Amino acid sequence: MQAKRALPISLLAIAGALAIATGIAAAEPPCHLDRIAEWPTRTERNQLLVDGAVNGQPVIVKLDTGATRTIILRPAALKLGLTLHQTRSRLYGVGGEADLELAWVDELAIGEIRRQSWRLLVAGGRDRDEGIAVLLGEDFFEKFDVEFDLAHNAVRLYHPVACSDRSLVYWASGGVSEVEMEAVDGGRPQIVLSVKVNGHSVSALLDSGTQSSLLNLSDAAAAGITPETAGVVPVGKVGGLGRKSVTTWLGTFQSVSIGNEIVRDAALPFADLYKDATYTPRGSFIPRRAETLQPMLLGADFLRAHRVLVLHSQRKIYFTYAGGRVFTWAASARGSSQPKQGP
Numbered sequence: 001m002q003a004k005r006a007l008p009i010s011l012l013a014i015a016g017a018l019a020i021a022t023g024i025a026a027a028e029p030p031c032h033l034d035r036i037a038e039w040p041t042r043t044e045r046n047q048l049l050v051d052g053a054v055n056g057q058p059v060i061v062k063l064d065t066g067a068t069r070t071i072i073l074r075p076a077a078l079k080l081g082l083t084l085h086q087t088r089s090r091l092y093g094v095g096g097e098a099d100l101e102l103a104w105v106d107e108l109a110i111g112e113i114r115r116q117s118w119r120l121l122v123a124g125g126r127d128r129d130e131g132i133a134v135l136l137g138e139d140f141f142e143k144f145d146v147e148f149d150l151a152h153n154a155v156r157l158y159h160p161v162a163c164s165d166r167s168l169v170y171w172a173s174g175g176v177s178e179v180e181m182e183a184v185d186g187g188r189p190q191i192v193l194s195v196k197v198n199g200h201s202v203s204a205l206l207d208s209g210t211q212s213s214l215l216n217l218s219d220a221a222a223a224g225i226t227p228e229t230a231g232v233v234p235v236g237k238v239g240g241l242g243r244k245s246v247t248t249w250l251g252t253f254q255s256v257s258i259g260n261e262i263v264r265d266a267a268l269p270f271a272d273l274y275k276d277a278t279y280t281p282r283g284s285f286i287p288r289r290a291e292t293l294q295p296m297l298l299g300a301d302f303l304r305a306h307r308v309l310v311l312h313s314q315r316k317i318y319f320t321y322a323g324g325r326v327f328t329w330a331a332s333a334r335g336s337s338q339p340k341q342g343p
Helices: 009-026 074-079 217-222 300-304
Strands: 032-040 042-044 047-054 057-063 071-073 084-093 096-110 113-123 132-136 145-149 154-161 177-180 192-197 200-206 214-216 233-239 245-258 261-271 296-298 306-311 316-321 339-341
Touching: 032 047, 047 132, 047 300, 071 074, 074 084, 074 096, 074 113, 074 132, 177 192, 192 296, 200 217, 214 217, 217 261, 233 261, 300 306
Parallel strands: 057 132, 071 113, 200 296, 214 261
Antiparallel strands: 032 154, 042 047, 047 057, 047 096, 071 132, 084 096, 096 113, 145 154, 145 306, 177 316, 192 200, 192 245, 214 296, 233 245, 245 261, 261 339, 306 316
């Protein structure tokens, strides 16, 4: 009787491999957002605050996507007993420059998130932030996709799974605006997007640490509004970590367009934001303005009026209108800031 021929081992291996590969393909997970953390967030004076701890000591943390690096404020660093180290670096922004020091933090904890052995910048010589200790910057947020859901007092951190470039706005099926994030220097992470003010294109920094959105003086002028324009009024001064402050005016702009959302008759403050943010390079006598400073700041007022998903993984921002005035200023009760969807 003739014996049956066995399949060669190589063919058996190939068949087994195909079966395994088919099983893996069928088991691929659907696109979803893997939630890493949800932080209860409160708003005080239009500042987004969460509770945290530095080296086990409770602190108040301000969410500040406008800061390229996380900063611990100097009064808090001293109160926490941190050792400060001098640097030759400066921080530039609204209000000019600020000296920088360094401090080593064993652990910064916020909810489920723990960041250990972190060398933080130290800045700010005045305890004017009413107990705020840490400005959590974009160097932290860029590692996640971030949802600002301030209507429900929450900020959520995600990692996407098998999503490629799909829209991940899970809370709405329509009325969603989308805008690309502009390319930035990888060493100075920022969330930058394009905005049109009265048809004039400006780069805007999504800055959760700024209480009210602001436009630079020269770009307001390019959009047809100056301090001398009829109806424009001075509304005080604004500042940052720098030593100085800048005079601010409030003007009504015909339109502000972000993605496919248009805000008509927007009462928007403007100022010469970076007039004191200058430095003199070595070997030169000519002062220069600091680089990477954006001409518009989209602040916490914008975030409060929207539900926003910042997808660092896709370099895109999605948002839906949540209600209320998009641009607010404490001294202002005029102007329409109700957005409409449009091209």
